[in-house]
Amino acid sequence: MVTGDPANAPLLQAEHVAKSFPSADGSTLDVLDDVCVTLHEGEVVALLGRSGSGKSTLLRILAGLIAPTSGEVRYRGELLNGANPGAAMVFQSFALMPWLTVQDNVELGLRAAGVPDRERRDRALAAIDQIGLDGFQNAYPRELSGGMRQRVGFARALVLQPDVLMMDEPFSALDVLTSENLRGELATLWERPEFPTKCICLVTHNIEEAVLLADRVLMLGTNPGHIRAEVPILLPRPRDRRSPTFEATVDRLYAILTGRDEKSAAERAAAPGPLTHPLPSASVGGLAGLVQIVYAHGGQVDLPDLADELSFQVDDLMPLLDAAQMLGLLDVESAQAFLTSTGHDWYTADIHRSKGLFAALVVAHAPLVNTIVKALENSNDGALRDDFFRDLLSRGYSRDDTEKQLDIAIDWGRYGELFDYDADTGELVLSEVAAGLAEDLLGPAGDV
Known part of the structure; x- marks a missing residue:
C-alpha cells in the first residue's frame, strides 16, 4: 500500500x-x-x-x-x-x-x-x-x-x-x-x-x-x-x-x-400516496417466508446473522423488510427485526383469516392498493382497465417502474381477494369482500 x-x-x-x-x-x-x-x-x-x-x-x-x-x-x-x-x-x-x-x-x-x-x-x-x-x-x-x-x-x-x-x-x-x-x-x-x-x-x-x-x-x-x-x-x-x-x-x-430514506418536509407532511410511497418489491410468499423465519426465532432476529445464515445479500433482504414494515408485520430497530402482534396474528391464522387480515393491512397501509380499491368502488360497475392506473403511475415513475408497481399491487390485491384481474383484457374487478372492507377502512366513497 x-x-x-x-x-x-x-x-x-x-x-x-x-x-x-x-x-x-x-x-x-x-x-x-x-x-x-x-x-x-x-x-x-x-x-x-x-x-x-x-x-x-x-x-x-x-x-x-x-x-x-x-x-x-x-x-x-x-x-x-x-x-x-x-x-x-x-x-x-x-x-x-x-x-x-x-x-x-x-x-x-x-x-x-x-x-x-x-x-x-x-x-x-x-x-x-x-x-x-x-x-x-x-x-x-x-x-x-x-x-x-x-x-x-x-x-x-x-x-x-x-x-x-x-x-x-x-x-x-x-x-x-x-x-x-x-x-x-x-x-x-x-x-x-x-x-x-x-x-x-x-x-x-x-x-x-x-x-x-x-x-x-x-x-x-x-x-x-x-x-x-x-x-x-x-x-x-x-x-x-x-x-x-x-x-x-x-x-x-x-x-x-x-432505515427509511429521508423525505422532504413536503413529503413528510403529505398523506401517503402511490407516487410518494412506492410498494417494495416483495411477493406475498416472500413476506410470509420472512415472517415465518422471525416467528421461528422467537419473534426476534439479528439481521446480519439472518443474512449470513440464509446466504442473503443486502439487496435480497431489504425489499422484504420494507414491505413487512409497511404492513406492520415487523418492526426494525438498529439491526434487529421484531415480530409485531399483527405479524404474529397473520402468521398463526388459518388461511381464510390470514387472507382477510392481509386484505385489511394492504388497504390500510399500501397506498397503491388503497387507490385501486377506492377507484373500483367509485366506478359504475366496480371494474376498470389497468391502463387507468398505469397512466396515473406514469406521472411519477419510469415505464419499467410503473409496471413493477402495478404488478406488486395486483399480486397483493389478488391474494387478499380484494379484486380479480384478467390479464388478457387488463380489467380489474372489485370483489364483494373489498366492497365491505373499503367502506369500513376508507370511509364513504370519494374521488381518487
Missing part, C-alpha cells in the same frame, strides 16, 4: 454531481443528486447501498466513463473531461476478450497506451504472477474458472499502475468460497508496499465485504441516489469477523441501511 496523509492527498473529487437519464416514455430518470465524494491516497473507500442507489453510475462518473448531468469531477485538481487517466476498472462480469490469451487480455490497456512490446510483456507477466496466475499466461478465458477469470481482470487493471483502482461488485458473480478467498488476497496485496495503486474505490451491496476491506464506507440512499452517511471503519488489519468491534460495525451499517 502506498502511504500518504489522507488530509493532504486528494486524488479524486466529485463536487455536487447529479446524473439523469431519459426514459423510454420521454420522462427523465434522476439517478444521482448533489453527490460529493473525495478519494484520498492510502485508503479503501466502499460505496454501499441498495439497488437503485446509483452506486455503479457514480463509480463510472468517477472513472470518466460517463459524464455527470451537472457538477464536476477533478483528478489531481484537474477537471475531468473523458476517461480518467489515473483510474482502472475491475468489472463484475470479468469483461475478458474470449479470443485472447490471459497475457493478451492483461496487455490490452498497455497496448492502447502505446507501451513498447518488451515492456508490455514484462509488466503483464509480473502482474499475472502477482495475482497468482503464473503459468496460465497462454490459457484462454474458457479454460479458467470464474475466480481465475476475475484474477485476470485484477491483473489487467493493476498492470496500468493506476492511482485509483475502481471495482464494481467484483466478487458478486463468484461462489461464496472463491469470493471470500479473493477478498482475503486483495486485502493482503493492499498491505504490501509494492502494491501498484494508491487508492481503491469499491462498489458493493455486501455489508461484511465493506467492513472487511474499507477504511471509509459511503452509504447511498435512493430516489435519487445521494450520500446518506459516511462511516469510518476504525478496525486494525487484518480484520477478524468474530471480533465484537467487527460485529458492532456491521450492525451499525445495517441500522443505517434498513
Whole structure:
C-alpha cells in the first residue's frame, strides 16, 4: 500500500454531481443528486447501498466513463473531461476478450497506451504472477474458472499502475468460497508496499465485504441516489469477523441501511400516496417466508446473522423488510427485526383469516392498493382497465417502474381477494369482500 496523509492527498473529487437519464416514455430518470465524494491516497473507500442507489453510475462518473448531468469531477485538481487517466476498472462480469490469451487480455490497456512490446510483456507477466496466475499466461478465458477469470481482470487493471483502482461488485458473480478467498488476497496485496495503486474505490451491496476491506464506507440512499452517511471503519488489519468491534460495525451499517430514506418536509407532511410511497418489491410468499423465519426465532432476529445464515445479500433482504414494515408485520430497530402482534396474528391464522387480515393491512397501509380499491368502488360497475392506473403511475415513475408497481399491487390485491384481474383484457374487478372492507377502512366513497 502506498502511504500518504489522507488530509493532504486528494486524488479524486466529485463536487455536487447529479446524473439523469431519459426514459423510454420521454420522462427523465434522476439517478444521482448533489453527490460529493473525495478519494484520498492510502485508503479503501466502499460505496454501499441498495439497488437503485446509483452506486455503479457514480463509480463510472468517477472513472470518466460517463459524464455527470451537472457538477464536476477533478483528478489531481484537474477537471475531468473523458476517461480518467489515473483510474482502472475491475468489472463484475470479468469483461475478458474470449479470443485472447490471459497475457493478451492483461496487455490490452498497455497496448492502447502505446507501451513498447518488451515492456508490455514484462509488466503483464509480473502482474499475472502477482495475482497468482503464473503459468496460465497462454490459457484462454474458457479454460479458467470464474475466480481465475476475475484474477485476470485484477491483473489487467493493476498492470496500468493506476492511482485509483475502481471495482464494481467484483466478487458478486463468484461462489461464496472463491469470493471470500479473493477478498482475503486483495486485502493482503493492499498491505504490501509494492502494491501498484494508491487508492481503491469499491462498489458493493455486501455489508461484511465493506467492513472487511474499507477504511471509509459511503452509504447511498435512493430516489435519487445521494450520500446518506459516511462511516469510518476504525478496525486494525487484518480484520477478524468474530471480533465484537467487527460485529458492532456491521450492525451499525445495517441500522443505517434498513432505515427509511429521508423525505422532504413536503413529503413528510403529505398523506401517503402511490407516487410518494412506492410498494417494495416483495411477493406475498416472500413476506410470509420472512415472517415465518422471525416467528421461528422467537419473534426476534439479528439481521446480519439472518443474512449470513440464509446466504442473503443486502439487496435480497431489504425489499422484504420494507414491505413487512409497511404492513406492520415487523418492526426494525438498529439491526434487529421484531415480530409485531399483527405479524404474529397473520402468521398463526388459518388461511381464510390470514387472507382477510392481509386484505385489511394492504388497504390500510399500501397506498397503491388503497387507490385501486377506492377507484373500483367509485366506478359504475366496480371494474376498470389497468391502463387507468398505469397512466396515473406514469406521472411519477419510469415505464419499467410503473409496471413493477402495478404488478406488486395486483399480486397483493389478488391474494387478499380484494379484486380479480384478467390479464388478457387488463380489467380489474372489485370483489364483494373489498366492497365491505373499503367502506369500513376508507370511509364513504370519494374521488381518487
